[in-house]
Amino acid sequence: MVARVNDLSTEAKRDRLEDLAPEELAEIEAEDEEDEHDLPDLPNVDDYDEVRMRAAPNPNGPWHIGHARMPAVIGTYKERYDGSFVVRFDDTDPETKRPDLDAYDAILDDIDYLGFEPDDVIVASDRLETYYEHARDLIDAGGAYTCSCSGETFSELKNSGEACPHREKDPETIREEFEAMVDGEYDSGEMVLRVRTDIEHKNPALRDWVAFRMIDTPHPREEAAEYRCWPMLDFQSGVDDHLTGVTHIIRGIDLQDSAKRQRFVYDYFDWEYPEVIHWGHVQVDAYDVKLSTSTLKEKIEAGDLDGWDDPRAPTLKSLRRRGIRGEAVVEALIGLGTSTSNVDLSMSSIYAANRELVDDDAERYFLVRDGERFDVEGGPDAGHPPIHPDHEDRGERTIPAAGGVVLEPGDVPAAGERVWLKGYACVRRERDGASAIGADSETLVATDDDIDVVRDGDVDVVHWAPAEDNIDVQMRTPDGDVTGVAEPDFAETTVDDVVQFERVGFARVDEHGSEESVVYWTHP
RNA sequence: GCUCCGUUGGUGUAGUCCGGCCAAUCAUCUUGCCCUCUCACGGCAAGGACCAGGGUUCGAAUCCCUGACGGAGCACCA
Secondary structure (H helix, E strand, O other), X not given: OHHHHHHOOHHHHXXXXXXXXXXXXXXXXXXXXXXXXXXXXXXXXXXXXXXXXXXXXXXXXXXXXXXXXXXXXXXXXXXXXXXXXXXXXXXXXXXXXXXXXXXHHHHHHHHHHHOOOOOEEEEHHHOHHHHHHHHHHHHHOOOEEEEOOOHHHHHHHHHOOOOXXXXXXXXXXXXXXXXXXXXXXXXXOOOEEEEOOOOOOOOHHHOOOEEEEEOOOOOOOHHHOOOOEEEOHHHHHHHHHHHOOOOEEEEEHHHHHXXXXXXXXXXXXXXXXXXXXXXXXXXXXXXXXXXXXXXXXXXXXXXOOOOOOOOOOOEHHHHHHOOOOHHHHHHHHHOOOOOOOOEEEOHHHHHHHHHHHHOOOOOEEOEEEOOXXXXXXXXXXXXXXEOOOOOHHHOEOOEEOOOOEEEOHHHOOOOOOEEEEOOOEEEEXXXXXXXXXXXXXXXXXXXXXXXXXXXXXXXXEEOOEEOOOOEEEEEEEOOEEEEEEEOHHHHHOOOOOEEEEOOOEXXXXXXXXXXXXXXXXXXX
């Protein structure tokens, strides 16, 4: 019987089911029609009035490509669920993760580039009093104690599951010592406030973790410079997530234990812990430079990179300068999903998304790199290729040929061979000896071939530029700078235009200087 | 050492919760063809994956076990 059912085709089974249980069939087919999202649905959305998320960057520099994943994803979820998100700068370590004062605005600028706008922006170092208040409440609830063990001593005790003597201090002392911490009466390392969790918890990472510690170095922000007692991420972040109404937390797998740690605090306060999603790390191919803000900062300071927007840097500022739209970056990052495994992002997926966005508007020009000069005889004075092959109404360009042309070395035909100068005509390279003056006087002679020679595959079409009255161009790319000359009409482009240098690739016009023009290579 | 987590084509992803419609989706990628006065755009086609081994079952990418590989945490960093 079962075998007979198995032998039925899908169609047949469907028909049979329709007879037997039409309502169940409807249900099954409804499931199939669920619209497809690139991102998985967030968990338990219906349990909340509004989906609220947060991005919690450490303001230590402008963002690299990997950082864009957070705003890309939560911004997309915000749109899907009509939710909101807050940007919270977690700048609670003035020493080892010392904030960079320029980074706050730089990061907001990067989010703007990606096309998203945070509903709120808050800064943790503005909120110390709030954290202190909650610490006091936690102490009163018996959930924290001051501890003067050295890190090493406590670590040993903790690893063997033993409490330190400070754990059973009387509440009065704990309160006094914590106030002394707040008042800055201890030096770095002398005293911490620990959350009382479970000293025998099977996961050593969760045992009585530090909530506050002393830091001697003043915070770079003036508003926070007087504070010496600073909360650790797990405490600060946990409190803020609750206070700002965050319903869905998305963060890296490196913080997998954070939720478990923070739950102890939430339990003391009788708060509901938000939904949590952990995702893996992102690596990006095509760059020599590591995806690390501190590494980038070092390279810039050492002069290996010209700045955060150097085309060789895997930063958002760099992509922006290259003419890649934030939208394309978002699209590629969304495609990575939110899985817990580490992922590699191919730049080609960003390029593919961007090409689709810019191709229609990108005017076509010729750029010849490392050009070889030729005289042209027998043809018209100029060539007239279209500005855009799909839009004749945009007109055509004018490229003078009478004064000679330059070709890329790879496009130079062998003596006696033909090549089609795009928008101009078919030319044949003279054989050696036709002129006695030498290499500089090599000549291309226009033939009367019509375009059929190209259609038949006998002659290659190449791009070219005039040998005189051309425009010097420096093109900056992730692999270094290249130079070349562009046709005269290229001067009519304006800064920020993304153009396509035919057979070379897309580029963003960065500057038209008196000596030369500078463009940034976008992608093939 | 202790504790978590993961493993689908070159890359990413869907499917895994609730086993059958999955000889496995979509995108990117690579190759070929068509279009084309670009190696762009567009069109067509092809290529390429369920980590391994056991088990449960009529049936396993999906459930269970073991192993391998990879990642993360055990910080007075974020």
